[in-house]
Amino acid sequence: MNTNLIGLEWKQFFRSAAWQKSIGIKILMGFLALYFILIFVGLGVGGFYILKEQLPDQDPFVIINNFMFYWIIANIAIRFALQKLPVMNAKPFLILDIKKTKIAHYLLLRSTTSIFNILPIFFMIPYCVVLLIEGYQASVVISWFMFMLMTTLILSFSNFINEIKTSDKDLSFLPTLIVLATFMGLNNFGIVDFNSLLGYAISVLTGSSIYLIVPLILLSLSYYILFNSLKGKMTLDDAFKKEVKEVNASEMKWTSKFGDLAPFIQLDLKLIWRNKRPKSTLFILVIGFAYGLIFYTNDTYMVDMKPMLVFVGIFITGIFMINFGQFIPAWDGAYYKMLMSQNFKYHQYLEAKLRLMTMSVVISFILSTPYVYFGWHILWLHLAAMLYNIGVNSLVILFFGSFNKKKIELDKKAAFNYQGTGAAQWLSSIPLMLAPILLFYIPYKFISFNAGILTLAILGIIGIVLNKIILKAIVKRYKASKYKMIAGFSQIG
Amino acid sequence: MLQINNLTKVYQDATVLKIDELNIKAGTSLGLVGNNGAGKTTLFNLILDLIPPTTGHIINQDIQVNKSEQWKNFTGSFIDESFLIEYLTPEEYFCFVGELRGMTRVNVSEFLKPFSEIFNGEILGKKKYLRDLSKGNQKKVGIIAALMGEPKMVILDEPFANLDPSTQIKLKKVLKGYTQNNNMTLLISSHDLGHVTDVCDRIIVLEKGELIKDILTSSETLNELEHHFTS
Numbered sequence: 001m002n003t004n005l006i007g008l009e010w011k012q013f014f015r016s017a018a019w020q021k022s023i024g025i026k027i028l029m030g031f032l033a034l035y036f037i038l039i040f041v042g043l044g045v046g047g048f049y050i051l052k053e054q055l056p057d058q059d060p061f062v063i064i065n066n067f068m069f070y071w072i073i074a075n076i077a078i079r080f081a082l083q084k085l086p087v088m089n090a091k092p093f094l095i096l097d098i099k100k101t102k103i104a105h106y107l108l109l110r111s112t113t114s115i116f117n118i119l120p121i122f123f124m125i126p127y128c129v130v131l132l133i134e135g136y137q138a139s140v141v142i143s144w145f146m147f148m149l150m151t152t153l154i155l156s157f158s159n160f161i162n163e164i165k166t167s168d169k170d171l172s173f174l175p176t177l178i179v180l181a182t183f184m185g186l187n188n189f190g191i192v193d194f195n196s197l198l199g200y201a202i203s204v205l206t207g208s209s210i211y212l213i214v215p216l217i218l219l220s221l222s223y224y225i226l227f228n229s230l231k232g233k234m235t236l237d238d239a240f241k242k243e244v245k246e247v248n249a250s251e252m253k254w255t256s257k258f259g260d261l262a263p264f265i266q267l268d269l270k271l272i273w274r275n276k277r278p279k280s281t282l283f284i285l286v287i288g289f290a291y292g293l294i295f296y297t298n299d300t301y302m303v304d305m306k307p308m309l310v311f312v313g314i315f316i317t318g319i320f321m322i323n324f325g326q327f328i329p330a331w332d333g334a335y336y337k338m339l340m341s342q343n344f345k346y347h348q349y350l351e352a353k354l355r356l357m358t359m360s361v362v363i364s365f366i367l368s369t370p371y372v373y374f375g376w377h378i379l380w381l382h383l384a385a386m387l388y389n390i391g392v393n394s395l396v397i398l399f400f401g402s403f404n405k406k407k408i409e410l411d412k413k414a415a416f417n418y419q420g421t422g423a424a425q426w427l428s429s430i431p432l433m434l435a436p437i438l439l440f441y442i443p444y445k446f447i448s449f450n451a452g453i454l455t456l457a458i459l460g461i462i463g464i465v466l467n468k469i470i471l472k473a474i475v476k477r478y479k480a481s482k483y484k485m486i487a488g489f490s491q492i493g
Numbered sequence: 494m495l496q497i498n499n500l501t502k503v504y505q506d507a508t509v510l511k512i513d514e515l516n517i518k519a520g521t522s523l524g525l526v527g528n529n530g531a532g533k534t535t536l537f538n539l540i541l542d543l544i545p546p547t548t549g550h551i552i553n554q555d556i557q558v559n560k561s562e563q564w565k566n567f568t569g570s571f572i573d574e575s576f577l578i579e580y581l582t583p584e585e586y587f588c589f590v591g592e593l594r595g596m597t598r599v600n601v602s603e604f605l606k607p608f609s610e611i612f613n614g615e616i617l618g619k620k621k622y623l624r625d626l627s628k629g630n631q632k633k634v635g636i637i638a639a640l641m642g643e644p645k646m647v648i649l650d651e652p653f654a655n656l657d658p659s660t661q662i663k664l665k666k667v668l669k670g671y672t673q674n675n676n677m678t679l680l681i682s683s684h685d686l687g688h689v690t691d692v693c694d695r696i697i698v699l700e701k702g703e704l705i706k707d708i709l710t711s712s713e714t715l716n717e718l719e720h721h722f723t724s
Contacts, residue, residue: 334575335577337541338577341565342593344593
């Protein structure tokens, strides 16, 4: 039976449209995995000796055990953010002759092969070998290994329990965040020394193999709880019925000043606010703002590599524009046919997108004004970058958008989601980011910093003035690829 | 109202549609019947310029559909769920389509009033997104939205499928009313021969992309069609 299920899994993986389309991305992910594996193996082999050299008067084994508190905290945090219960499309199985318990067991079994459980083993095995070579008692080493293995699985199962219990609630991350922060706080401010407490506990538990019964009981318990809540969820009502939230509709009257563009701007705002994937571009905005703190506090960039500051300026004022704009019109892919048979002109549609991007750039600029703290020239730079983004980059993004042929599934999460990403996105980042740096660099090199900024600003203003004409040309491109887009957007996956 | 000349659509080597000539007078309600793969949806997609024709052209009230976008002013359509914007509420969707068709919010609510019977209290004011409505209710929204802004031409693909019996009956009444009172041209496809003969005054049968029957509806029509599809 299990082999049957595994066979299905295999087919699902290899026959999915995503696999067939983007082998490049799979290879990229493969390299990433390899990279992490190498790091973990390296730590496993070298960690012991590095600690011994740095702190010769302490036992590296004890230090690493004392470090386990952080390891567990990081584990919980990372798993909570990234690891999701592997959901098989169980619906067709419900009416077949398979026991629900079997499906639940299978799902749990499968979840243990997650990368988050495999990676630690790449550290644990070489580390244990080193311990044996260095003359630690074999029984202790084996107990330690078993202890860690079980802890990993306990963390894995508890993460899923947590996910099942909290996932349908808003702000589901808050309890976990608060608990983790409390533990970290208690530990770091020296109120409770979890580091050595846990280290001590581990050395006791691994002292005799009898004590392994403690993690074993915890592991069985977590498996049992998870198994039961999964089994209970396997009815059409629970697992597969979407939760219906009550809508909070606002009329957005303020958009009416955009005249005949208003319906589209309203639609875009709703699109962003009501769907998971576009909504998360808003959070990227926050990350983008933090970029300035990295670069502007660093003298390497502030003094020696000023052209890099242009990159930061373009990024800060344009991050939302780029993240949103690069998937125009793929955001509307799901109902593109409908839009194309409605009574409006392509021009209106694209102009609305352009206005929205412009608004976002202006807002980003205003929000970024506190960076004036790092000098007036930063403010001027942001202003120039804003003009350049509005005048030039917005049109560049729209132009590259006409190559989009994959629709975006709006309700999928955004982190590590490459769906809809194609050559157009990679290609467009070159003119978007590199061109302004180059355009700045030439006058900066031969005249001055201000001349560079001025060049960008003037180019931006020229773009704004010529906006209408260029937009017309872009509209032509969109019209020319209309059929291809419709065909592409109606494909699944 | 609608003229089709030498229209063909070819994918690779397969000809999926081939219509030499078809003229539809204004105010006609035309039913399209045919088995799966007969080319009904392809024809609709061509009329809505969602796919390019391989040869020939379609003229929708003096406008060649793949040359100008003017036909969108007076053409309403609902082909499938991809015509719905799933993250809007029904009200917002009606307003969106209405605004594109030059209606104000007041116009829109006036327009919706007569349909309250069809909506059956399950659609308006429920504070639900379209994606959370049942298939049948989604379809109602799409069909009613296609009637907004006094279109002269309305295209509906399988309007009766997925609807409950009482809605089917109400919808038939609405469609008949629109063609008779507003001189609207209606194009529908259906697998239900009874519904088509009820609603349409002209019926064409497609088979493997070709037009093989063109009937003005009479009391004999249903029998004739049933006979055609059983033999």
